[in-house]
Amino acid sequence: MRDTTEELQALADRVVERADPGEQIEAFVSRGGETEVRVYEGDVEHFVSAQAEGIGIRVIREGRTGFAYGGTLDEPAIGEVLAEARDNVAFGTVDDHSGLAEPDGVASTEQVLWNDALAQCATDDKIDLAKQLEKLTAGRDPRVRVDDANYADSWGESAVASTRGIRRSGRENGCYVSVSTLADEGEGDAAETQTGFGFSVGREPSEFDLDRASREAVERATRLLGATKPRSRTTTVVLDPFVTAQFLGVISSTLNGDAVVKGRSLFAERLGDEVASPLVTLVDDPTNPEAYTATDVDGEGLAARRNVLIEDGVLRRFVHNSYSARRAGTTSTGNAIRGGFAGTPGVGCLALSLAPGSRDQGAIVADLDDGLLVQQVQGLHSGVNPISGDFSTGAAGLLVSNGEIGAPVREFTIASTLQRMLLDIVEVGSDLDWLPMRSAGMTLVISGVKMSGN
Template identity: 30%
Template sequence: MEFLQFKNLLFEKAKITGFDECEIYFSDGESISISVYEGEVEKYNLAKSFGLSFRGKINNKMGYSYTEILDEAAIDMLVNSAKSSANLIENDDETFIYVGDKTYSEVKTYSKELEDIDPGKMIDLALDLEKEAKNYSEKVVNINGCKISYSSSNYGIYNTKGLELNNKGNILTSYVVPVVQDESGKNDGVGYVVASSLDEVKPREMAAQGVEEALSKLGGKSIPSGNYKTIIYNEAMVQLLETFAGTFSGDAAQKGLSLLKGKEGQMIASPIVTIVDDPLMEGGLASAPFDDESVATFTKELVYEGKLNTLLHNLKTAHKQGVKSTGNGFKASYASSVSVSESNLYLRKGEKSFENLMSDIGEGVIITDLAGLHSGANTVSGDFSLAAKGFYVENGKKTFPVEQITLAGNYFDLLKNIVDLGNDLKFPMSNVGSPSVIVTGLSIAGK
């Protein structure tokens, strides 16, 4: 059955059944992923997917259902399942089918250069990438992963209030993980790219990135426990921001799961800290002109110069707090219910180069890698104790790699104790970004 015919019949059936208003959300996508090993294609996956979710309001309750098939039987199933699920709801939370906004911003989420992408060229690039990584240094002993992936999607929202929204996006990513070894042991590194065309995948540069990172970690050793002047490298800071991103959720705050509850207008970070949620960022992995409730998205400073301006909201949490939705009502998939989540979240960069940051601390530690974030970080209290790696700094220069240490502190204290920001803002294959930062008050446990 054609999509528009299905939509019209579904809405008609829902109205007859007693639904006051309803909405459909659909997602249609395809992906290609290619992994290579030892000069051969190890895995080639081509996948296509389609899914449609239906939600409708009946007796002031919102019911949900979903399907992957568009036929008459699916229409009956969607309506009946949504009605049944609505009858099971016991809370009195008000729910909404949004009428839509007058205007929606334009945001580039689709690259024409990636249309009709050639899988053969993808394979050649992946093979070249592995070869370049192996040949870059005689210390490369293995490749832990070498992959190139393409995905595209078309999604949209239609409702009985006359709203019709559509958006499409596509992305190309690639990475290589070379392993190096010498008498001191083994280490790995990662070379990667997020691209809008095949020309942006440059095997030699990616191999150099991954191998040089791995080589820099060789010969690592622990250091005595203590309090050190500390730089958290951009990629490690991204790990912390990702882990604690949920603290900015209005839903988490209303459930008592965020210490930021009720702190709008208060200083929660250093005056040099500004944290932005930007769904309109060109090339952002989470960019979108509207959220999954059809609310127009916009760029917002969650924290501006240390002060908490707003939490993130969908329609339900915004209504509870008596504010406007921030356009952060998103689904994990077409089959999921709407929750609150960030788009492209980042800590705004400063003006200093990484070399300037090292010069400023003189002697101290750079933290480049964190492990154990799922078990070693309490997202409610903010406390964390994490295995870490990095480098020791003397006279403003890296001297030797550091490993077998534990970094401990509190996320909310960390935000207050950021004393300087680098200009090296980075989104490492993530929708979360950060520059490197100098921070005080962290404890390092070593030998």
């Protein structure tokens, strides 16, 4: 695939050159595509191969912002988008904090974000990967059916330029496979079905571990067969890495600078306070090449960087884009996020992870006298209040007794507050696992969590 980032950059530059006196202009240009394959019983059930390109233009004048976008890169259409953005300025509200990002002198970290092997991978090979994963999974356990096996990839090229001196371009791609399973046991009224999943990520298909993905999908489903509702009590919970990743996603929303300045974060006004166990160091590091969402620049063209948010339990930093930083009286942390050319930059964590501990899940469980291994949660984001910190979610998992995995349990809730859960973390696992999302997973142990069942 031909690299067109220089062409995109030149196009963005030309838009910025058309700025009138007293006018700030930012042009974001992108071109990208994705492939999605879903296989069922050896046949392709769903296939999508799509591409899109377009431009988004912000115009700021006298504290008012206008934005417009177009899904084409034809020169006449780009002129229309610029004219529309200028027209929209009149409808904007005056905001003393409005403005574009300015270069801050932070150098971007060199990373290999583009893989030619993935770009050249044939469609038939992508389909074959999904079929291999389905076949491998179906042959592991007679109780297990494969609900679907999937292959997905995406690629993108983009460029941004502004009258403030921002000028950045680049391209990246990535892929993953996943499989969903159903495990059946019993007959008639005693019949039950449990679900499971597994996946593997990579910069290109040769990095996939299909064996691990299929094994985990089978184990997740079969481990919960025969699950019952547990008795209510307060106990120590061990979060599976995927559950931890979801939990960190919730925590990230409370460390979002935009939420903080709007008073929608439970950690507002708490910089420098001890908010978590001393075992907790929480880092947002998109410069880590192992992260699935690794990048060299943020959505405004500033260098992506490693930000330590919680260090040894102490809250050190919120993440900001240029706008939220101005409102907070600080500087951008390089955390502008942009979903594409059709929207303006937001703010959020890019690649969040806890600093790993020294033991894996097996060793951690072996030292636990009594507890619960949480394998699944339901409705996690809707069950958390980001302002009060109240936390309650449905869950399923396995009881732990005398260092051994015991009976499966389901139809219960675990409840606490985010503040209490962070302070009650007693161990962080070593089993760091980068997932196809903005948070990494690892085993996490939290004491004193209420389990509500019978």
